[in-house]
Every structure is written in C-alpha cells, then in structure tokens.
Amino acid sequence: MTPMRAAVYYSNRDVRIEERPVPKIGPGEILIRMKASGICGSDVMEWYRIRKAPLVLGHEMTGEIVEVGAGVTGYRTGQRVFAAHHVPCNTCRHCLTGHHTACETLHTTNYDPGGFAEYIRVPALNVDRGVFALPGGMTCEDGVFIEPLACVLRAQRAAKVRPAQSVLVLGSGLSGILHILLARAAGAGRVLATDIHPDRRKAAVRFGADAAIDPRENVPDRVREINGGHGVDLAVVCAGAPAAFAEAMKCVDRGGKVLWFATTEPGVEVPVPVCDLWRNDVTLLPSYGSSPLDNAAAMELIRAGRIPMRDMVSHRLPLSRAAEGFRLVADGGTTLKVILHPDSGAPS
Structure with missing residues (x-):
C-alpha cells in the first residue's frame, strides 16, 4: 500500500504534512479511513503537547472501516464508525467505583498514529470498548462531536x-x-x-x-x-x-x-x-474525559437531534491545511469547531 499522509504536530505554529506507512493491523484490530476529525482545544495545549512532539494528534475521529483483523465480530468493512482513543479496563477499583477516567488503562490506551491521519489502526481493546457504529442519518462530521459532548x-x-x-x-x-x-x-x-x-x-x-x-x-x-x-x-x-x-x-x-x-x-x-x-x-x-457509557449517551443525543452540532462548525478544512486549523483553534476568536477532512473528500 502506498504511504499515507498525516499532520504531524511539532508546536501550535508548526504542523507538517508528512508521509507515514499505513499501519498494519493484527488480530482483533480494525483499520479506519478517516472521514472527519475535529481539532480539540486540548490539542493546542502546547505546554502539554510539545514535550511529546513530534506526534500525530487527533482524538475526535470518525471514518470508514477498510480492514478488520482476525476475530473481530460486530464490525465490517464499509461501516462508518466513531472510535474512542482512550478506553477503561472496566475491572480496576477505579472503574468498579464509577471513576473510569481515573483508570490506568484509560490513560495509556490510544489509537495509531492519531486522528489527523488518512488511516488509523484501532487496537483490540479499543475495538472492544470504544468503537460505535454511526446510526443512519448521522454523518461522520456529526460523529466528531461524540467525544467532546461525552466529556461534558x-x-x-x-x-x-x-x-x-x-x-x-x-x-x-x-x-x-x-x-x-x-x-x-x-x-x-x-x-x-x-x-x-x-x-x-x-x-x-x-x-x-x-x-x-x-x-x-x-x-x-x-x-x-x-x-x-x-x-x-x-x-x-x-x-x-x-x-x-x-x-x-x-x-x-x-x-x-x-x-x-x-x-x-x-x-x-x-x-x-x-x-x-x-x-x-x-x-x-x-472532571476529566469520558467513559464508554458517556460516549453512547452522547451519540444518542446527537442522533435524536438534541444538540445542533452543525451550527457549531466554524471551519471545514482538508487535512493538507491542518496547520491553518491549529492556528485558528489556538487563536480562538470567532473559531468554534474546526473539522479536518481527507483532501479528496467532502463532509460526509
């Protein structure tokens, strides 16, 4: 497979489009082609991000499954999904007392390489606890709001x-x-x-x-x-x-x-x-983050039309203009939600 493109974060004012190998998936994993990915305010917390740079950010991501690993059930190629980047273990003392976002597993899980890439590998644990099929009538752009709404x-x-x-x-x-x-x-x-x-x-x-x-x-x-x-x-x-x-x-x-x-x-x-x-x-x-329960509830609120997500989208940009999107979010002002799409794709 030809290399993919990803927006690589070096700082709020230095985001570069670079080529990366398309991730290979293993048993229990899925590969998603990104359709829409939102830039979160936490993505421009430079004091936190820059010490880990360079890296591919993006955790408000929806897309289409293009490959499923051995043993995956309930998901198929061509399906449109939202994938959570952090998922809890559901068995530790924090999870068992309802504090899922204090779970060590939640703080160490993520997908590869991040939502600001053309393809994303979703690990088996995330597939099991953090992938949600988008219902009919919900666009991939609508699904970008699942994670931020779940946190709220x-x-x-x-x-x-x-x-x-x-x-x-x-x-x-x-x-x-x-x-x-x-x-x-x-x-x-x-x-x-x-x-x-x-x-x-x-x-x-x-x-x-x-x-x-x-x-x-x-x-x-x-x-x-x-x-x-x-x-x-x-x-x-x-x-x-x-x-x-x-x-x-x-x-x-x-x-x-x-x-x-x-x-x-x-x-x-x-x-x-x-x-x-x-x-x-x-x-x-x-309050930090969200749990799978919150993600499911947020998706239902969006599906039911209770939250006017589309009115909150201030900018839609192709992945190649990710640097511009980061500047817009970092500067604030009139910017509310910036959503990145593949260069070849329109909002879907």
Whole structure:
C-alpha cells in the first residue's frame, strides 16, 4: 500500500504534512479511513503537547472501516464508525467505583498514529470498548462531536445538574457552548456565560445563554445583578486562565458547586478561600474525559437531534491545511469547531 499522509504536530505554529506507512493491523484490530476529525482545544495545549512532539494528534475521529483483523465480530468493512482513543479496563477499583477516567488503562490506551491521519489502526481493546457504529442519518462530521459532548455529559452528570438551577459557564469556546446546551437540555433555569472575545459572547447567547458577561467587568457583581441577588448554583470553568478559577469561586452561591472542566498549566497555583468555601458549603469538583457509557449517551443525543452540532462548525478544512486549523483553534476568536477532512473528500 502506498504511504499515507498525516499532520504531524511539532508546536501550535508548526504542523507538517508528512508521509507515514499505513499501519498494519493484527488480530482483533480494525483499520479506519478517516472521514472527519475535529481539532480539540486540548490539542493546542502546547505546554502539554510539545514535550511529546513530534506526534500525530487527533482524538475526535470518525471514518470508514477498510480492514478488520482476525476475530473481530460486530464490525465490517464499509461501516462508518466513531472510535474512542482512550478506553477503561472496566475491572480496576477505579472503574468498579464509577471513576473510569481515573483508570490506568484509560490513560495509556490510544489509537495509531492519531486522528489527523488518512488511516488509523484501532487496537483490540479499543475495538472492544470504544468503537460505535454511526446510526443512519448521522454523518461522520456529526460523529466528531461524540467525544467532546461525552466529556461534558460526564461532567454535568457528576455535578448533578438539576432543573431550575442557575449555571455560569466561564469560557465560551466549544466546550463552554456544549455546557450551555446541555444545561438547557437538563432543565437549568438561568444560564450565564463569560468570554473575553465578543464573538464568543454572542455565540453563547445564540446557543442558549441568558446573558454573556465580559470578564473585564466585575463578574461576581454582574452575576448577582442578573441572578436576583444570588450567586449561581453551579459555576463551570471552561477556560484555563487562573483568573477564571478564582472568579468561579466568587460567583457560586451557598451550597453550590464549582466544576473544574478546564485545567491550568502544571505548577500554576490558584488561591482557594478554604474558610469561605467551608462556611458556605461549596463543593469543588474536577472532571476529566469520558467513559464508554458517556460516549453512547452522547451519540444518542446527537442522533435524536438534541444538540445542533452543525451550527457549531466554524471551519471545514482538508487535512493538507491542518496547520491553518491549529492556528485558528489556538487563536480562538470567532473559531468554534474546526473539522479536518481527507483532501479528496467532502463532509460526509
């Protein structure tokens, strides 16, 4: 087989198209031809990615099965699928207590070489626990949203979002928009958002926020002004700026929760007002990743038309323009979702 092309990450400003051998599959494995692959905000966390460079990133990937290994059942060539890059063992103490994203297996599994390549080998464990056939009517581009939506689902499930609760989302990139949409779907009452970019504040309102606040304002005061004099029941941090974490703890009401969906760089410390949080019965809750259950639920929400994914796609680019896509995501601004397609293929 002729070599394939892959977008190889060296830094946020240095992504190169290089030739790689098409991966060979073994028993229990499948080979996927990439049809659509989304660039995630975590793909441009340069402090994390650059120490492992060069590498092929991409974990929001859908495509068509072109080869199945010996012993594979339930999947066939020509089938359109979503494949999860991380899967849990389902047997360790973390998995057995519902903390699948703390599983060591989940943190060490991946597919080869990554979703920003023309062909991807999916290992047997991932095939067993992380491959989902796309239902009829769901495009490969729709399926790109399974993984990011699943992460948001897991986070809001952990936060126990309830009807009529007030929610503040700090950071209105794609993850923030998904949190707004999912909070609305869960019956949240007043939903507020923040973002430094005016276009993203407009997007937050367009996708369901009651108001979007410029973080250069006094956010805690504005939240209470809009929310009847009270802080919010749930503050969701979707921006990695330390100021967002500090702001969230000032915006939450007594008995409320602060959900850390984003992260800072390693070594960054955020002051925690322990006495205030203790006296006010405030819960701090981090959330990372998703489980197979969350992936399945996200796919069903998309299939049912509950999430307007296509309205969130701001850029569609061929794989050969991956460097441009990375710059768009790293710069933020008007960018929401950037999806890469094979150079020979249109959205499917």
